[in-house]
Amino acid sequence: MRKYGYVKPYEWEVHNMKQVTALFIYLWIIMLLLCGIPTVLAAQAAPVDAQNSPGSAKEQGIELFMKNQPEAAAPLLQTALRKEPQNGRLYMYLAVCYEQLGDFQAAQQIYQDGLPHAGSDKATFYYNMGVNYQRLEQYDRAEEMYQEALKLNNNLAGAYLNRANLYVRQGQFDDAVSDYRVYLSLKPSSAQRENIEQMIALLNQKVVQAERERLEQERRRKEEEQRRQALLDQVLNSLEESGEETKGLSEGTGEVKETEQEFDIVD
Numbered sequence: 261m262r263k264y265g266y267v268k269p270y271e272w273e274v275h276n277m278k279q280v281t282a283l284f285i286y287l288w289i290i291m292l293l294l295c296g297i298p299t300v301l302a303a304q305a306a307p308v309d310a311q312n313s314p315g316s317a318k319e320q321g322i323e324l325f326m327k328n329q330p331e332a333a334a335p336l337l338q339t340a341l342r343k344e345p346q347n348g349r350l351y352m353y354l355a356v357c358y359e360q361l362g363d364f365q366a367a368q369q370i371y372q373d374g375l376p377h378a379g380s381d382k383a384t385f386y387y388n389m390g391v392n393y394q395r396l397e398q399y400d401r402a403e404e405m406y407q408e409a410l411k412l413n414n415n416l417a418g419a420y421l422n423r424a425n426l427y428v429r430q431g432q433f434d435d436a437v438s439d440y441r442v443y444l445s446l447k448p449s450s451a452q453r454e455n456i457e458q459m460i461a462l463l464n465q466k467v468v469q470a471e472r473e474r475l476e477q478e479r480r481r482k483e484e485e486q487r488r489q490a491l492l493d494q495v496l497n498s499l500e501e502s503g504e505e506t507k508g509l510s511e512g513t514g515e516v517k518e519t520e521q522e523f524d525i526v527d
Contacts, residue, residue: 330357
Protein backbone atom coordinates (compact mmCIF):
# COMPACT_ATOMS: atom_id res chain seq x y z
CA MET A 261 0.00 0.00 0.00
CA ARG A 262 1.43 3.30 -1.06
CA LYS A 263 0.74 6.47 0.76
CA TYR A 264 2.34 9.80 0.06
CA GLY A 265 5.04 8.15 -1.98
CA TYR A 266 5.98 5.77 0.78
CA VAL A 267 7.55 2.45 -0.28
CA LYS A 268 7.71 -0.55 1.91
CA PRO A 269 11.23 -1.60 2.91
CA TYR A 270 11.04 -4.89 1.00
CA GLU A 271 9.90 -3.25 -2.17
CA TRP A 272 12.66 -0.64 -1.89
CA GLU A 273 15.32 -3.31 -1.51
CA VAL A 274 14.04 -5.19 -4.51
CA HIS A 275 13.98 -2.02 -6.56
CA ASN A 276 17.52 -1.10 -5.55
CA MET A 277 18.75 -4.64 -6.17
CA LYS A 278 17.45 -4.50 -9.73
CA GLN A 279 19.21 -1.18 -10.31
CA VAL A 280 22.49 -2.47 -8.87
CA THR A 281 22.30 -5.62 -10.95
CA ALA A 282 21.60 -3.65 -14.11
CA LEU A 283 24.48 -1.30 -13.32
CA PHE A 284 26.82 -4.22 -12.68
CA ILE A 285 25.90 -5.85 -15.98
CA TYR A 286 26.39 -2.55 -17.80
CA LEU A 287 29.84 -2.03 -16.22
CA TRP A 288 30.82 -5.61 -17.02
CA ILE A 289 29.88 -5.12 -20.67
CA ILE A 290 31.90 -1.89 -20.79
CA MET A 291 34.91 -3.65 -19.31
CA LEU A 292 34.69 -6.42 -21.88
CA LEU A 293 34.53 -3.89 -24.67
CA LEU A 294 37.47 -1.96 -23.31
CA CYS A 295 39.54 -5.11 -22.95
CA GLY A 296 38.45 -6.56 -26.28
CA ILE A 297 39.18 -3.58 -28.51
CA PRO A 298 42.95 -3.55 -27.92
CA THR A 299 43.04 -7.32 -28.46
CA VAL A 300 41.40 -7.07 -31.88
CA LEU A 301 43.57 -4.12 -32.85
CA ALA A 302 46.65 -5.94 -31.64
CA ALA A 303 45.67 -9.02 -33.60
CA GLN A 304 45.23 -6.94 -36.73
CA ALA A 305 48.48 -5.09 -36.19
CA ALA A 306 50.48 -8.17 -35.21
CA PRO A 307 51.36 -9.35 -38.74
CA VAL A 308 52.59 -5.88 -39.69
CA ASP A 309 54.59 -5.50 -36.48
CA ALA A 310 56.03 -9.01 -36.80
CA GLN A 311 56.90 -8.40 -40.41
CA ASN A 312 58.84 -5.23 -39.68
CA SER A 313 60.17 -5.89 -36.21
CA PRO A 314 63.83 -6.83 -35.72
CA GLY A 315 62.72 -10.12 -34.19
CA SER A 316 60.71 -11.36 -37.21
CA ALA A 317 61.69 -14.50 -39.14
CA LYS A 318 62.54 -12.39 -42.17
CA GLU A 319 64.80 -9.98 -40.32
CA GLN A 320 66.44 -12.70 -38.26
CA GLY A 321 66.99 -14.85 -41.35
CA ILE A 322 68.60 -12.03 -43.30
CA GLU A 323 70.75 -11.04 -40.32
CA LEU A 324 72.02 -14.61 -39.91
CA PHE A 325 72.57 -14.87 -43.66
CA MET A 326 74.71 -11.73 -43.59
CA LYS A 327 76.66 -13.17 -40.67
CA ASN A 328 77.44 -16.24 -42.79
CA GLN A 329 75.33 -18.62 -40.70
CA PRO A 330 73.42 -20.45 -43.46
CA GLU A 331 72.28 -23.40 -41.36
CA ALA A 332 70.50 -21.11 -38.88
CA ALA A 333 69.29 -18.68 -41.54
CA ALA A 334 67.70 -21.22 -43.92
CA PRO A 335 64.64 -22.26 -41.84
CA LEU A 336 63.88 -18.64 -40.96
CA LEU A 337 64.09 -17.58 -44.60
CA GLN A 338 61.76 -20.45 -45.52
CA THR A 339 59.24 -19.16 -42.98
CA ALA A 340 59.59 -15.65 -44.37
CA LEU A 341 59.03 -16.93 -47.91
CA ARG A 342 55.76 -18.55 -46.90
CA LYS A 343 54.58 -15.10 -45.83
CA GLU A 344 56.12 -13.31 -48.84
CA PRO A 345 56.11 -15.80 -51.72
CA GLN A 346 56.73 -13.04 -54.27
CA ASN A 347 59.86 -11.65 -52.62
CA GLY A 348 62.58 -12.55 -55.13
CA ARG A 349 65.45 -11.48 -52.90
CA LEU A 350 64.40 -13.99 -50.21
CA TYR A 351 64.62 -16.79 -52.81
CA MET A 352 68.16 -15.74 -53.62
CA TYR A 353 69.23 -15.55 -49.97
CA LEU A 354 67.78 -19.00 -49.28
CA ALA A 355 69.37 -20.51 -52.41
CA VAL A 356 72.78 -19.12 -51.43
CA CYS A 357 72.34 -20.68 -47.98
CA TYR A 358 71.90 -24.08 -49.60
CA GLU A 359 74.91 -23.44 -51.82
CA GLN A 360 77.00 -22.73 -48.74
CA LEU A 361 75.70 -25.95 -47.22
CA GLY A 362 76.69 -27.86 -50.38
CA ASP A 363 73.15 -28.78 -51.46
CA PHE A 364 73.33 -27.47 -55.03
CA GLN A 365 70.26 -29.39 -56.22
CA ALA A 366 68.11 -27.72 -53.58
CA ALA A 367 69.60 -24.35 -54.48
CA GLN A 368 68.72 -24.89 -58.15
CA GLN A 369 65.11 -25.69 -57.28
CA ILE A 370 64.80 -22.52 -55.22
CA TYR A 371 66.25 -20.42 -58.04
CA GLN A 372 63.77 -22.01 -60.46
CA ASP A 373 60.87 -21.24 -58.12
CA GLY A 374 62.06 -17.68 -57.63
CA LEU A 375 62.74 -16.79 -61.28
CA PRO A 376 59.23 -15.41 -61.92
CA HIS A 377 59.73 -13.05 -58.96
CA ALA A 378 63.41 -12.19 -59.53
CA GLY A 379 62.77 -8.81 -61.17
CA SER A 380 66.03 -6.93 -61.69
CA ASP A 381 67.96 -9.84 -60.10
CA LYS A 382 67.04 -12.27 -62.89
CA ALA A 383 70.50 -12.09 -64.52
CA THR A 384 72.07 -12.94 -61.16
CA PHE A 385 69.67 -15.88 -60.76
CA TYR A 386 70.74 -17.28 -64.14
CA TYR A 387 74.40 -16.68 -63.36
CA ASN A 388 74.20 -18.48 -60.01
CA MET A 389 72.34 -21.36 -61.64
CA GLY A 390 75.13 -21.60 -64.19
CA VAL A 391 77.71 -21.80 -61.41
CA ASN A 392 75.75 -24.61 -59.72
CA TYR A 393 75.35 -26.57 -62.94
CA GLN A 394 79.08 -26.22 -63.46
CA ARG A 395 79.69 -27.59 -59.96
CA LEU A 396 77.35 -30.48 -60.78
CA GLU A 397 79.36 -31.05 -64.02
CA GLN A 398 76.29 -30.38 -66.18
CA TYR A 399 78.30 -28.23 -68.55
CA ASP A 400 75.74 -27.83 -71.34
CA ARG A 401 73.12 -26.58 -68.89
CA ALA A 402 75.70 -24.28 -67.29
CA GLU A 403 76.51 -22.74 -70.66
CA GLU A 404 72.81 -22.14 -71.31
CA MET A 405 72.44 -20.33 -67.98
CA TYR A 406 75.46 -18.10 -68.65
CA GLN A 407 74.06 -17.22 -72.05
CA GLU A 408 70.70 -16.31 -70.51
CA ALA A 409 72.45 -14.16 -67.90
CA LEU A 410 74.47 -12.33 -70.57
CA LYS A 411 71.34 -11.65 -72.61
CA LEU A 412 70.00 -9.72 -69.64
CA ASN A 413 73.32 -8.14 -68.61
CA ASN A 414 76.19 -8.25 -71.08
CA ASN A 415 78.50 -6.63 -68.52
CA LEU A 416 78.32 -9.59 -66.15
CA ALA A 417 82.04 -10.30 -66.07
CA GLY A 418 81.85 -13.52 -64.08
CA ALA A 419 79.65 -15.13 -66.72
CA TYR A 420 82.34 -14.57 -69.38
CA LEU A 421 85.05 -15.98 -67.14
CA ASN A 422 83.11 -19.10 -66.18
CA ARG A 423 81.92 -19.70 -69.73
CA ALA A 424 85.52 -19.41 -70.94
CA ASN A 425 86.49 -22.12 -68.47
CA LEU A 426 83.70 -24.29 -69.85
CA TYR A 427 84.91 -23.77 -73.40
CA VAL A 428 88.42 -24.89 -72.38
CA ARG A 429 86.98 -28.12 -70.97
CA GLN A 430 85.09 -28.70 -74.22
CA GLY A 431 88.11 -27.97 -76.43
CA GLN A 432 86.55 -24.79 -77.90
CA PHE A 433 89.78 -22.81 -77.58
CA ASP A 434 88.90 -19.92 -79.89
CA ASP A 435 85.66 -19.25 -77.97
CA ALA A 436 87.50 -19.52 -74.67
CA VAL A 437 90.12 -16.95 -75.70
CA SER A 438 87.37 -14.59 -76.84
CA ASP A 439 85.53 -14.79 -73.50
CA TYR A 440 88.74 -14.41 -71.48
CA ARG A 441 89.54 -11.22 -73.39
CA VAL A 442 86.06 -9.81 -72.79
CA TYR A 443 86.42 -10.57 -69.10
CA LEU A 444 89.75 -8.71 -68.91
CA SER A 445 88.24 -5.74 -70.74
CA LEU A 446 85.51 -5.59 -68.08
CA LYS A 447 87.87 -6.33 -65.18
CA PRO A 448 91.24 -4.87 -66.20
CA SER A 449 92.47 -4.87 -62.59
CA SER A 450 91.42 -8.46 -61.89
CA ALA A 451 93.63 -10.33 -59.45
CA GLN A 452 93.52 -13.22 -61.95
CA ARG A 453 94.76 -11.16 -64.88
CA GLU A 454 98.21 -12.74 -65.00
CA ASN A 455 96.82 -16.28 -64.88
CA ILE A 456 94.25 -15.47 -67.55
CA GLU A 457 96.88 -13.97 -69.85
CA GLN A 458 98.97 -17.12 -69.42
CA MET A 459 95.91 -19.19 -70.26
CA ILE A 460 95.28 -17.11 -73.38
CA ALA A 461 98.89 -17.62 -74.50
CA LEU A 462 98.66 -21.37 -73.95
CA LEU A 463 95.35 -21.56 -75.74
CA ASN A 464 96.71 -19.58 -78.67
CA GLN A 465 99.51 -22.13 -78.93
CA LYS A 466 96.95 -24.89 -78.82
CA VAL A 467 94.91 -23.14 -81.46
CA VAL A 468 97.97 -22.79 -83.72
CA GLN A 469 98.94 -26.40 -83.08
CA ALA A 470 95.40 -27.56 -83.68
CA GLU A 471 95.32 -25.64 -86.97
CA ARG A 472 98.61 -27.16 -88.02
CA GLU A 473 97.31 -30.62 -87.20
CA ARG A 474 94.13 -29.88 -89.12
CA LEU A 475 96.08 -28.77 -92.19
CA GLU A 476 98.35 -31.80 -91.95
CA GLN A 477 95.34 -34.11 -91.69
CA GLU A 478 93.77 -32.36 -94.66
CA ARG A 479 96.98 -32.83 -96.67
CA ARG A 480 97.11 -36.51 -95.79
CA ARG A 481 93.45 -36.91 -96.64
CA LYS A 482 93.98 -35.39 -100.07
CA GLU A 483 97.05 -37.53 -100.70
CA GLU A 484 95.09 -40.62 -99.72
CA GLU A 485 92.24 -39.64 -102.02
CA GLN A 486 94.69 -39.09 -104.89
CA ARG A 487 96.35 -42.46 -104.24
CA ARG A 488 92.99 -44.22 -104.22
CA GLN A 489 91.91 -42.45 -107.38
CA ALA A 490 95.14 -43.43 -109.12
CA LEU A 491 94.61 -47.05 -108.08
CA LEU A 492 91.02 -46.97 -109.34
CA ASP A 493 92.16 -45.52 -112.66
CA GLN A 494 94.80 -48.23 -113.01
CA VAL A 495 92.32 -51.02 -112.32
CA LEU A 496 89.76 -49.48 -114.66
CA ASN A 497 92.30 -49.23 -117.48
CA SER A 498 93.25 -52.83 -116.92
CA LEU A 499 89.62 -53.91 -117.14
CA GLU A 500 89.09 -51.92 -120.31
CA GLU A 501 92.09 -53.61 -121.94
CA SER A 502 90.72 -57.01 -120.94
CA GLY A 503 87.42 -56.11 -122.59
CA GLU A 504 89.07 -55.47 -126.00
CA GLU A 505 90.74 -58.91 -126.00
CA THR A 506 87.42 -60.61 -125.27
CA LYS A 507 85.80 -58.80 -128.17
CA GLY A 508 88.54 -60.00 -130.56
CA LEU A 509 88.09 -63.63 -129.61
CA SER A 510 84.36 -63.39 -130.10
CA GLU A 511 84.81 -62.09 -133.60
CA GLY A 512 87.25 -64.89 -134.41
CA THR A 513 84.79 -67.47 -133.18
CA GLY A 514 82.21 -66.00 -135.47
CA GLU A 515 84.50 -66.53 -138.44
CA VAL A 516 85.03 -70.16 -137.53
CA LYS A 517 81.28 -70.69 -137.35
CA GLU A 518 80.90 -69.24 -140.82
CA THR A 519 83.55 -71.64 -142.19
CA GLU A 520 81.80 -74.61 -140.67
CA GLN A 521 78.60 -73.55 -142.42
CA GLU A 522 80.42 -73.45 -145.75
CA PHE A 523 81.66 -77.06 -145.31
CA ASP A 524 78.12 -78.15 -144.63
CA ILE A 525 77.04 -76.63 -147.98
CA VAL A 526 79.76 -78.46 -149.87
CA ASP A 527 78.70 -81.82 -148.52
